[in-house]
Amino acid sequence: VTYVDGTKCAVLPSDDRGLQYGDGLFETLALSGQTPQHWALHLARLQDGARRLGIACPASDLWRQDLAAASAGLSGRHVAKLILTRGSGGRGYTPPTDARPRRIVQISPWPTWPGVTPEHGVRVIECSVPLGRNRVLAGIKHLNRLEQVLASAEIAAAGADEGLMFDDRAQLVEGTRSNVFLVIDGALCTPRLDEAGVHGVMRTLVMKAADSLSVAVSEQAVSRATLAQASELFLCNSLIGLWPVREIDGPAPRRYADFALTRRLIGALRDEGSLA
Amino acid sequence: VTYVDGTKCAVLPSDDRGLQYGDGLFETLALSGQTPQHWALHLARLQDGARRLGIACPASDLWRQDLAAASAGLSGRHVAKLILTRGSGGRGYTPPTDARPRRIVQISPWPTWPGVTPEHGVRVIECSVPLGRNRVLAGIKHLNRLEQVLASAEIAAAGADEGLMFDDRAQLVEGTRSNVFLVIDGALCTPRLDEAGVHGVMRTLVMKAADSLSVAVSEQAVSRATLAQASELFLCNSLIGLWPVREIDGPAPRRYADFALTRRLIGALRDEGSLA
Numbered sequence: 256v257t258y259v260d261g262t263k264c265a266v267l268p269s270d271d272r273g274l275q276y277g278d279g280l281f282e283t284l285a286l287s288g289q290t291p292q293h294w295a296l297h298l299a300r301l302q303d304g305a306r307r308l309g310i311a312c313p314a315s316d317l318w319r320q321d322l323a324a325a326s327a328g329l330s331g332r333h334v335a336k337l338i339l340t341r342g343s344g345g346r347g348y349t350p351p352t353d354a355r356p357r358r359i360v361q362i363s364p365w366p367t368w369p370g371v372t373p374e375h376g377v378r379v380i381e382c383s384v385p386l387g388r389n390r391v392l393a394g395i396k397h398l399n400r401l402e403q404v405l406a407s408a409e410i411a412a413a414g415a416d417e418g419l420m421f422d423d424r425a426q427l428v429e430g431t432r433s434n435v436f437l438v439i440d441g442a443l444c445t446p447r448l449d450e451a452g453v454h455g456v457m458r459t460l461v462m463k464a465a466d467s468l469s470v471a472v473s474e475q476a477v478s479r480a481t482l483a484q485a486s487e488l489f490l491c492n493s494l495i496g497l498w499p500v501r502e503i504d505g506p507a508p509r510r511y512a513d514f515a516l517t518r519r520l521i522g523a524l525r526d527e528g529s530l531a
Numbered sequence: 532v533t534y535v536d537g538t539k540c541a542v543l544p545s546d547d548r549g550l551q552y553g554d555g556l557f558e559t560l561a562l563s564g565q566t567p568q569h570w571a572l573h574l575a576r577l578q579d580g581a582r583r584l585g586i587a588c589p590a591s592d593l594w595r596q597d598l599a600a601a602s603a604g605l606s607g608r609h610v611a612k613l614i615l616t617r618g619s620g621g622r623g624y625t626p627p628t629d630a631r632p633r634r635i636v637q638i639s640p641w642p643t644w645p646g647v648t649p650e651h652g653v654r655v656i657e658c659s660v661p662l663g664r665n666r667v668l669a670g671i672k673h674l675n676r677l678e679q680v681l682a683s684a685e686i687a688a689a690g691a692d693e694g695l696m697f698d699d700r701a702q703l704v705e706g707t708r709s710n711v712f713l714v715i716d717g718a719l720c721t722p723r724l725d726e727a728g729v730h731g732v733m734r735t736l737v738m739k740a741a742d743s744l745s746v747a748v749s750e751q752a753v754s755r756a757t758l759a760q761a762s763e764l765f766l767c768n769s770l771i772g773l774w775p776v777r778e779i780d781g782p783a784p785r786r787y788a789d790f791a792l793t794r795r796l797i798g799a800l801r802d803e804g805s806l807a
Contacts, residue, residue, distance in 0.1 A: 276680050
C-alpha cells in the first residue's frame with residue numbers, strides 16, 4: 256500500500272526530484288499494528304536531514320495521518336518506508352525556491368531473512384565497494400544509495416547476511432543497512448559518522464541501553480586493526496534489531512563465539528520495550 | 532513530453548529503484564529538430580554506466596524510437612533527457628536478479644541562461660560543497676546527484692553562472708554540470724576523473740578538437756596551485772557548449788581576460804559540426 260501526499264496512489268510524477276537526482280530522504284521503520292515504533296527518533300532524523308538539505312519537512316501529523324491510512328486494518332508487524340522528496344521541477348540541479356515537498360508512505364510485509372538465526376550470529380563479508388566521504392551528506396538518510404545497492408549485490412553473490420563497508424582510508428563505517436558495534440575490553444565502540452554513514456535510530460537506542468548498563472561507549476575511527484581487537488561484533492537497525500556477527504569472510508576471516516554483551520543489550524532493549 | 536518504456540506517460544511506479552535509491556543513470560543531450568546530437572557518444576557513456584552498475588541497457592533502437600516519438604513535430608533545439616533505472620522492486624538495496632530496467636525520455640524546451648554572455652565569459656564560484664570520491668561511481672552519469680543539487684543552491688544564492696567543485700583533498704574535479712579545462716603555457720589540462728566527476732561528452736569532443744589543432748591535452752590532478760597557473764579557463768557540456776570563465780569568486784578571486792584558445796576550440800568544434 257502506498258500513499259503519495261495523503262492519497263492512495265502507487266505512482267508519482269516522473270519530474271520528481273527524488274527520481275531525477277536522489278533529492279530527498281527516507282526512513283524505514285517498524286510498524287506494530289498501526290503504531291510506528293520509535294516515531295520520535297525517526298521523525299527527528301528526517302527533520303534533521305530535511306534541514307540540512309533545505310527541504311521543508313511536513314509536520315508529524317501529516318506523516319501520522321498517512322501512516323494510519325496506509326496501515327488501516329493491519330495487525331502484527333509491518334515495515335513502513337517514508338520518502339520525502341523536494342518535489343517536482345526546477346531548472347536542472349538548482350532547487351526551485353517554491354518547491355512543494357512530496358511525501359510518500361509505503362507499507363510492506365515484515366521481511367524474512369532466510370538462513371539468519373540471530374541467536375547463532377550472522378555471516379558478513381567485507382564489501383569491496385567503498386563508501387565515499389562527504390561531511391555535507393554524512394549521517395542523514397538521503398536517497399543517494401548506489402553505494403549500498405552495489406555492495407548489496409556483492410553480499411547476495413557471496414550468500415552472506417550483511418556486509419561491512421569501509422571508506423577510502425580503509426576505516427570501517429557501517430553495514431549496508433545497519434550500524435556496527437564492536438566490543439573491546441568490555442566496552443562498546445562504534446564508527447564515527449561525520450564523513451560517511453547513517454545515524455541509525457537503533458544505534459542511538461543501543462548507546463542509551465549501554466549507558467543504562469554502565470557499559471562505556473565510544474564513537475571513534477575504526478581501522479581494520481581496531482576491528483581485529485574486537486571480541487564481539489554486532490549489527491543493528493530498526494528492523495533487524497541486533498544481529499551478533501558469527502563470521503567475517505574476507506581477506507582476514509574472523510570468527511566470533513562470544514555474544515555475551517550483545518545478548519545483555521538485547522535483553523535491556525527488550526525490557527525497556529525498544530525491541531520486540 | 533515524457534515517454535516511459537515507449538508510452539507517452541508522465542508518471543512512474545513509486546517502487547522504481549531510481550526513486551528509492553538513485554539506482555540508475557541519465558543522459559542530457561541536445562536535440563536539433565528530431566536529431567539527437569552526438570548520439571553515439573551519449574549512448575556509449577550510458578552503456579558503460581549500465582555495465583558498471585549491472586543494469587541491462589536497452590538497445591539503441593528503443594531509445595531512438597522513444598526520442599522520435601517524443602520529439603515528433605518539433606523544430607529547432609530542445610533538450611532530451613534519458614533516464615535508465617534498474618526498474619521496480621527487489622528486497623531492499625539488493626538488485627533483483629530479474630529486474631526489468633525502465634527507460635524514461637523527457638523532452639524540454641532549450642534552456643536560457645539569464646545574464647550569460649559566453650563571448651564575455653561567465654562568472655563562477657568555488658562551491659563549498661565537496662565531491663565525495665568513489666572509484667566505483669566515478670566517471671558515470673548516475674542518479675546520485677545530491678552533491679550537485681546542494682552546490683547548485685550555493686551558486687544560485689551567489690547569483691553566479693556555474694560553480695567549481697573540489698574533492699576533500701581540495702583537488703578540482705568539475706563544475707556542477709560541466710567539465711573544466713585550464714590553459715597553462717598554451718596546453719590544455721583537465722582534471723582526472725578516476726575518483727569523482729562525470730566523463731562529459733563535450734569533454735571528449737574538446738580533447739579531440741585540441742588534438743586536431745595540435746594543442747597538447749593532459750588529464751591530471753588539479754590543485755588550487757595548478758588552477759592559479761591557468762591563463763584561460765573554460766567549462767563545457769552538451770548543452771552550453773564551451774563557456775569561457777571571466778571570473779572566479781571565492782577565497783582567491785581571479786579574473787581572466789584571455790579567451791584566445793577557448794575561441795579557437797569553439798571555432799574548430801563549429802567547423803566540424805560538433806557545436807551549433
